[in-house]
Amino acid sequence: MATRTGSERSTVSDAWRSNRVFPNCTHPLYHGPCQLCGDPDSPFEPHTEDYSEPYLWENPAEYAVCKRCHGRLHKRFKAPHAWMAYKMHVRRGGYGSDLKTDAVGTQVKQLARALAAGDPSPLPPFPRNRVSTGREWWEMLSVDARMLTDPDARPRP
Numbered sequence: 001m002a003t004r005t006g007s008e009r010s011t012v013s014d015a016w017r018s019n020r021v022f023p024n025c026t027h028p029l030y031h032g033p034c035q036l037c038g039d040p041d042s043p044f045e046p047h048t049e050d051y052s053e054p055y056l057w058e059n060p061a062e063y064a065v066c067k068r069c070h071g072r073l074h075k076r077f078k079a080p081h082a083w084m085a086y087k088m089h090v091r092r093g094g095y096g097s098d099l100k101t102d103a104v105g106t107q108v109k110q111l112a113r114a115l116a117a118g119d120p121s122p123l124p125p126f127p128r129n130r131v132s133t134g135r136e137w138w139e140m141l142s143v144d145a146r147m148l149t150d151p152d153a154r155p156r157p
Contacts, residue, residue, distance in 0.1 A: 045066070049061055111123060
């Protein structure tokens with residue numbers, strides 16, 4: 001899905017922040033767990049994968065994600081190994097907020113460096129009963145930076 005230009009991204013972001021589109025947090029995406037890591041307690045932010053008009057304010061163009069997942073989503077093009085390590089953390093049941101602890105944050109950083117060096121090592125299991133199928137929306141996202149500007153990346157009908 002193409003993100004198009006900075007001005008297009010700003011237009012969508014401004015609409016969310018101003019509450020013009022969904023006043024008083026009335027959009028369903030404002031409720032429930034993070035749609036990437038599943039954290040039920042972190043504040044949510046809208047993440048748009050499709051900035052094309054007409055705007056789509058629901059999945060698969062829009063997702064409610066926690067702040068840590070949101071940052072990782074936007075950095076995935078510049079840091080694909082860090083994105084891969086983060087996905088591995090989420091697959092094992094980790095939340096974005098878990099990275100605030102030194103031990104977990106260090107594990108994920110070390111894994112990103114190992115992936116970059118071509119030497120992946122598994123993360124230890126995490127004590128949550130959530131399982132990733134590998135077919136979630138965030139598993140399918142590209143890290144190819146051409147997706148940011150290619151007009152054919154998200155053809156619209």
